[in-house]
Amino acid sequence: MTTNARSPRGRWIEGWDPEDEVLWASTGKRIARRNLIFSILSEHIGFSVWSIWSVLVLFMGPDIGLPFTASEKFLLVITPNLVGAVLRLPYAAAVTRFGGRNWTIFSSAVLLVPTVLALHFVQQPGTPLWVFVLIGATAGAGGGNFASSMANITTFFPQRLQGWALGLNAGGGNIGVAAIQVIGLLVIAFAGNTHPAYVAAIYLPLIAVAAVCAALGMDNVDSIRAEPGALREACGSRHTWWISALYVGTFGSFIGYSFAFGLVLQTEFGFTPLQAASWTFLGPLVGSLSRPLGGRLADRLGGARVTLWSFALMAAGTAVLLVASAWGSFALYVTAFIALFLLTGLGNGSTYKMIPAVFAEEAEREVTAGGEAVAAFAQARRYSGAVIGIAGAIGALGGVGINLAFRASYGGEAASGDGALAVFLAYYAVCVLVTWWVYLRGARGPGQGPVEVPRERTAGAGRV
Structure with a gap:
């Protein structure tokens, strides 16, 4: 494994294979952790x-x-959610074209555009709604970062550690939602509710720091370069669509609730900006911190099993929300909502862990049936990388659905979120059935338990 630091195309590591235990113990672990830190x-x-x-x-x-x-x-909160979801596929593909380090530098620096625009316009009285919608659309670039980051990091770690690594990467990223809401709370508390530009101003130097750190501390790896047609081939697998549907329920709920929580509290209970901001960060924070735990539990117990229980408890939590709404109980409503955030985090980690596990198990069955091992596991890695991008994009669309449902529910005559919550409960129930039927029926369904990929079967299987 060599690092070509002088290459005009950027710093590239050649011959990267995290399944090689000797290389992993000597230098691979250190390199993977460094890239994970700056990716987060x-x-x-x-x-x-x-x-x-x-x-x-x-x-x-x-x-x-x-x-x-x-x-x-x-x-205004639906628009960046939608654009971010749409950008996830091209962002995931960009990593395979330009390299993880190179794309992270660009995708970090480009965030200056929506931040500067928000800083300039958000305190100009009389600015029409369509201007803010366009500015919000540019903020969708931040949502694309998830797909490129996850597609990049999955290549750095061996399959047995991917649940934990992907959980840390995603959880650390998800905390960004809670972080900006805490900043909003501090601005309101110390400067009042008439200075939203301060929120954007704080992030300008942080964006520059992220881009510089990516340039100085990250690497491109040759194994992430995708062969043509990986996304198209992955679309032919039924697991791509089943897992994407499950991810709509987990990540879609997390990001949708994160975007909507403050507005829901303002509309449901008539909160002031300070009152709403005092609570909104708690849900995303809990959901972010629980995501690595979901990945760790999936590494031990199997992704499908953890996902099943997450959806079952999410359905129960949503039912409690409906009860709290009927009673007008703020304490029960917030408690149930924060519990939902925690469960979405667990489900996020376990569902993403299912992706490499499902395709590794399919490769194992192919080899058992007489297939060639290296080719089978090479295809499994390619599918895993492609499905991470596809599921990330489709899952983010779930957040759009969450906010559209709330918008329609609160815009009706009843001006209540109960209609939206009933739809969410039904979807979680469907996800419980899908997880059991597709992945847990029988002695061992794909994705049920951890898979140890034999070393000799991963040689040459590094192309995602």
């Missing part, structure tokens, strides 16, 4: 910028000359 930093800032409008809308009102309705504010 970049993804963390990306999530913060992606979700910045979930904070800025709390400031919008007559006091700053932007008296938008609840429905219009939901539109």
Whole structure:
């Protein structure tokens, strides 16, 4: 394994194979951890910028000359969510084309665009809604960072450690949602609710730091270069669509609730910006911290089993939310909502762990049936990398659905979120059935338990 630090195309590591135990113990582990740390930093800032409008809308009102309705504010948080979801596929593909280090530098630096635009316009009274919608669309670039970061990091770690590594990477990134909401709370507490530009201003130097750290501390690896057609081939696998549907329920819920939580509290209980901001960061924080735990549990117990229980408990938590809404109990409502965040984090980690496990098990069955081992596991790695991008994009669309449902529910005559919650409960119930039917029926379904990939079967299987 060599590092070509002088290459004009950027710093590349050649011959990278994390399944090689000798290389992993000598230098691989150190390199993988270093790249993971700076990947988390970049993804963390990306999530913060992606979700910045979930904070800025709390400031919008007559006091700053932007008296938008609840429905219009939901539109402002839906827009970056949608654009971020759409960008995830090209961002995942960009890593295989340009290299993880190179793309992380670019994807971090480009976040200056939505942040500077928000800084300039958010305190200009009378600015029309469509201007903010366009600015919110540029913030979607932060959502694309997730797919490129996850596709990159999965290549650095051996299969037996991917649940934990992907959980840390995603969880550290997800905390960016909670972080920007804490910053919003501090701005409101110390400067009042008429200075939303301060929120954007704080992130300008942080974006620069993330880009510089990626340039100085990350590497490109040759094994991430994809052969043509990987995404197309992955689309032909039924597991791509089953796992994507499950990820809609886990990550879609996490990001959708993260964007909507503050507005829900304002609309449901008539909270002031300070009151709403005092609670909104707790849910995303808990959900982010529980994601690595979900990956760790999946490494030990099997991704499908952890995912099944996550969805079952999410359905129960949503039912409690409906009860709390009927009773008008703020304490029960917030407790149930934060529990939902925790469960989405567990489900996020376990569902993503299912991706490499499912395709590794399919490769194992192919080899048992007489197939060639190296080719089978090479295809499994290619599929895993492609499905990470596909599931990430489709899952993020779940967040759009969450906010559209809340917008429609609160925009009706009842002006209540109960209609949206009933839809979410039904979807979680469907996900319980899908997880059991597809992945847990029988003695051992794909993705049920951890798979140890034999060393001799991974040689040459490094192309994702």
